[in-house]
Amino acid sequence: MLIFIIKRLFVLFLTMLCLSFIVFSLVTIEPNLKKLALNQANMRMEEEAVQSWLEKNGYKRPILVQYTEWLGNALTGDFGYSTHFRKPVNEVVWPKLWHTGILMFWVLIITIPVSLLIGIISGMREGSKLDRTLSIFSIITTSVPQYVSGILFTIIFSSWLKLFKGVAKAGNITFENFTLPVLTIVLYDIGYIARMTRASMVEVMNAQYIRTARLKGMSFISVVFKHALRNALIAPFTVIMLQFPWLLTGVVIVEKLFNYKGFGFLLVSAADQNDIDVTLACGVVAVILVLTTQLISDIGYAFLNPRIRFS
């Protein structure tokens, strides 16, 4: 088990290095840097002046040198300076990440129980009427992306019924303005996790030991709770953890849609405004979040599944 964790950690660091390098080289491509030069120094600079500005600020060095320098700074906690906010990146990114953290918290706290429940109920009796209804419900929710459901919700609940607000202000969270963003992300994610849970539940319910337990006279409910659930919930655990890159996409869309100034909103606006240091920091933070959840999912899977733990 220890060797397994060490191996995973090694792969994780390698992946992190590669990904941060890719992000770095894609953010600092030449057209972006030229735009930055024009923005920072003088809008009407000649090509030569742009080149000398780049030379002066060290953007002309080999990319590996620049990357190592940036990595060194980042590891000591210095992510650079935001050209748009005119503040150090650290002061910009972390508060926004906190706002998104709150949003994620509510999303997960609703998504996980609801989707597991739907998955278990529909997987318990495969092919029953309830199973079919719930399956179609899950298919519908996975077919409607956040930018569609979010807009439809705004029309129905905000413009028409006037129940909730169509804009969510970060830092001022009320039931009125927070419901729609959360609902939008939750709805898209529920379907996927529920379908995975259902598939895993169906597989377990068809296993031999479940039949044995039923034949020896245990009631259906206690078979489900005592035997099936433990084995059926291993797969959804991984799925929930691996949902993270998708969840992040959903968060970016929803934050843009509802004007919630969180991490996703920052990422998008930094990329649009060519704020290089902020884009880099956001990209790397996103990558680290995703990879960490993957690691947890890998280790957790091995930990939960005795077939892997003891082999």
Add this chain to the structure above:
Amino acid sequence: METINTFQIWYVFFLQLTPVWISLLITFSALFYWRKYLGVLGHLCNSRIGLVGLFIVLFWVFGAIFADMIALFEPFEQSGMYRRKPPGVINSKVGIPYIFGTDTLGRDLFSRMFYGSQTVLLIAPAACVVAYVVGITLGLPSGYFGGRSDTILSFLANLVLAFPVILLFYLLVAPGVRETILPNIMAGVFFLFPIIFALMVVYSRYSERINVLAPSVIFIFLIGAWLYSGLVFNADPLGLVTIDPNELNIFAAVVFASSPGVFRLVRGLTMDIKTRDYVAAAMTRGEGPFFIMIWEILPNARGPLIVDSCLRVGYVTILLGTLGFFGLGMEPESPDWGSMINQTRSYIRLVPTIVLPATLALASFVLGLNLLADGLREESAKD
């Protein structure tokens, strides 16, 4: 301003879609008539969910094909007098109603919805096909041989899959990137794979019969070089194959994001299937590894691959919509669904119906694909 009522709106709608209804009728009668000879597609007739999915998907396919006949107005035709009008307002100059209303530049939403389906239904399946060819060409040998190259390829695939999709697109589909040669390099690499795959297919089948092998290899190289020059360098000597830099950029990014998923799927299926008896039998017969991969393993992996391809086209459609929603990549005038949503969503407080055509079109097409995938999965599980 003259308007028509709801009933008349739907009457015009059904009338305009006549070519679609006729094509659907023909297709479905053919499907039911020959269902015994159509394999999985014929089995689909037993699944109500699958049929509904097929109906929706074909509706949009025919809608895209007949968009010119269906549309009431030109997709880019603006009119200053009729801006942000609700459904049913009649353009008094030509006497034609805007049955789904107009957007903020006075363009007909109904017509744009069907012209938009052309963009989506061209790029999404095409990108999926290329992603599939890339994934199969790399996944088959990777799963079959294993070893170090498999480790490296799997690591690379995981690398791409660990990227948050939205970040990837913000980095890869940007005006800045289009000024570099990066999209061309990516497209150059991806479009090599169809040629490699075709060569693999021909070689594995005819490696002993040089009189068939040689002409087909030359043929593949000629066709491949022609398409390659048009798609990657935009320099087709015949001038038939061209692609917009914007579209190439989007295309390359979508293929880049989806092929690792296909690779993982194919690799897993190959590792599973290579332990079967018929593969062992082929080995005993003395067949080469490429023959076994392409003619024994790949056909037997078709079930999960077909189901996954339906889901993947749906997912790519959502991705394209996301790109449009963020105003990335597509041309500003483009009538694709994502851009339409982006252009209209600021006005939902004034005219709530303004976003409905694009959003419902996108959601219904993806729903159709997902239902179709579900039906196919159920029917192929019964085999």
